[in-house]
Amino acid sequence: MAVNRVSSDRSDIEHVSHEKDSVTHHEYQRNGNLSPDDVAFLGNFPDDKKKKAVRKVDYRLMLMLILLYLMAYLDKTNIGNAKIEGLLGSLNMTGVEYNIAVSVFFIPFVLAEVPSNMILHMFKRPSLYIGGIVTCWGVIMTCNGVVQSYGGLVVIRIFLGLFEAGFLPGAILIISKWYLPNETQTRIALLYTSAASGGGVSGLLAFSIAKMDGVGGYEGWRWIFILEGLATVAIGVMCFFFLIDSPALSKWLDVDEKRYLELRQEARRVHRPSEFREKHFDKQALMSVLTDWKIYLLIFANWSNAVPNYAMKFTMPQIIKNMGYTSANAQLLTMPPYAVGAISAYIFSVFADRCSWRMPFIIGPQLCLVVAFSILFTKSADIKDNIALCYFSVCLACFGMYPILPGVNAWNVANTPSPEKRAISIGFLVCVGNIGGLIGSYIYLDNEAPTYPTGFGTSFGFASAGIIAVIALEVLLNRLNEKKSLQTEDEVRERYTEEELGRMGEKSPLFKYAL
Numbered sequence: 001m002a003v004n005r006v007s008s009d010r011s012d013i014e015h016v017s018h019e020k021d022s023v024t025h026h027e028y029q030r031n032g033n034l035s036p037d038d039v040a041f042l043g044n045f046p047d048d049k050k051k052k053a054v055r056k057v058d059y060r061l062m063l064m065l066i067l068l069y070l071m072a073y074l075d076k077t078n079i080g081n082a083k084i085e086g087l088l089g090s091l092n093m094t095g096v097e098y099n100i101a102v103s104v105f106f107i108p109f110v111l112a113e114v115p116s117n118m119i120l121h122m123f124k125r126p127s128l129y130i131g132g133i134v135t136c137w138g139v140i141m142t143c144n145g146v147v148q149s150y151g152g153l154v155v156i157r158i159f160l161g162l163f164e165a166g167f168l169p170g171a172i173l174i175i176s177k178w179y180l181p182n183e184t185q186t187r188i189a190l191l192y193t194s195a196a197s198g199g200g201v202s203g204l205l206a207f208s209i210a211k212m213d214g215v216g217g218y219e220g221w222r223w224i225f226i227l228e229g230l231a232t233v234a235i236g237v238m239c240f241f242f243l244i245d246s247p248a249l250s251k252w253l254d255v256d257e258k259r260y261l262e263l264r265q266e267a268r269r270v271h272r273p274s275e276f277r278e279k280h281f282d283k284q285a286l287m288s289v290l291t292d293w294k295i296y297l298l299i300f301a302n303w304s305n306a307v308p309n310y311a312m313k314f315t316m317p318q319i320i321k322n323m324g325y326t327s328a329n330a331q332l333l334t335m336p337p338y339a340v341g342a343i344s345a346y347i348f349s350v351f352a353d354r355c356s357w358r359m360p361f362i363i364g365p366q367l368c369l370v371v372a373f374s375i376l377f378t379k380s381a382d383i384k385d386n387i388a389l390c391y392f393s394v395c396l397a398c399f400g401m402y403p404i405l406p407g408v409n410a411w412n413v414a415n416t417p418s419p420e421k422r423a424i425s426i427g428f429l430v431c432v433g434n435i436g437g438l439i440g441s442y443i444y445l446d447n448e449a450p451t452y453p454t455g456f457g458t459s460f461g462f463a464s465a466g467i468i469a470v471i472a473l474e475v476l477l478n479r480l481n482e483k484k485s486l487q488t489e490d491e492v493r494e495r496y497t498e499e500e501l502g503r504m505g506e507k508s509p510l511f512k513y514a515l
Helices: 005-009 025-032 036-044 047-083 095-103 106-111 113-121 126-144 150-164 167-178 181-212 220-242 255-266 275-279 283-290 293-321 327-332 335-355 360-385 387-401 404-414 419-433 435-443 453-484 489-495 498-507
Strands: none
Touching (some): 047 095, 047 126, 047 181, 095 150, 113 126, 126 167, 126 220, 167 181, 167 419, 181 220, 181 327, 293 327, 293 387, 293 453, 435 453
């Protein structure tokens, strides 16, 4: 009987079965570093108690992460709302200077993501680290409301990018430490659902807050930054008390639930890390990520979302305004596209987790992007004569954008069994993926409005490249699995020691890649 990780990804990782291609107690003892008692405990733990334990984690962890990501999204993108409320005129800025102010955010944002995740991996209490960075960026966002010059805005955006950098990769890392591979995409999708919802909330908040224009001597766009920044500070402080850290430190879990949640993660490890690997920089894991061809195909898939998504975040209000709507109505009309994106992210991810198959649930949304930007590219020259079609295309673009990143990140997590490499690979994938955000912040040029050929054309190109990358990854992983299946488990174990197999990680002949 062979260890088949694809099979195990389609059910609980610790599920015990005697059917072909399933995993036995003994195999998990050897491959998961579990004692016979631990394997027996996992095999006998009732299904209803498993579900109850996971639901408890959902309520305690996911609600907090969703709220945090919502604030991260608002604070990152509210500059787009501030723009149409008079930011450029107040600070005497040009369109090019606005693009620079938007894009400088991504320089520290990209550079700090991998180091941040490496630091977070060494924290026994992630709540302290996450709470600290959230509080810091909330203070910085509040200061954004009192800047008096273009230079001041640029400095604020740089520091905002520095402190926001650690949150998304950190949130995905935390999710991967609490959930199994076939549970991760739905949870990651909930984060992106909050981001999509945040797009709609951002427009509604901006519409409401802008009415404070003149209060306290401040323009309406300043109050957008001030009030949203103060809300972030409050939520950052909440992290210290309400963001959960580990099963062992969770008083709301009973003894058996703690043991179950800890052991099912231990069963995923290809080998038990040493004390050194837990507390020190792991150069070997870093090099393993940098030389892994799979991560680069995932990056291209990531860019099929990141480039059009970040570009639309900053430009959607303006695109809708170009249809002939007032600034206030344009803010409100950003809500339906984001609502569509939120729904699609969740639905695609639920089916992907149930099927334990990522590829079709990434390519489907990518095809929607290709269609949406094809329409916008060809019809935007007469946008006021094609309002319904162009607005539908904006909604279709959001429908296609938001399911992609949950699928890409879940695929990466499922194929990275080593906790050390996983921490780095998550940060690296998000980090390099966010270069797409830097690209996206420059592709919608004010002097090309309302046609935006550079913006719509570039978005179309990256969506198409992402489709090619996903198909290539699926084909190559399938071939690797076929090659691994040519050797029986007994043949593999005669050739390699347990330590050698453990250090191979996902390259082990006994590890089957998730598709």
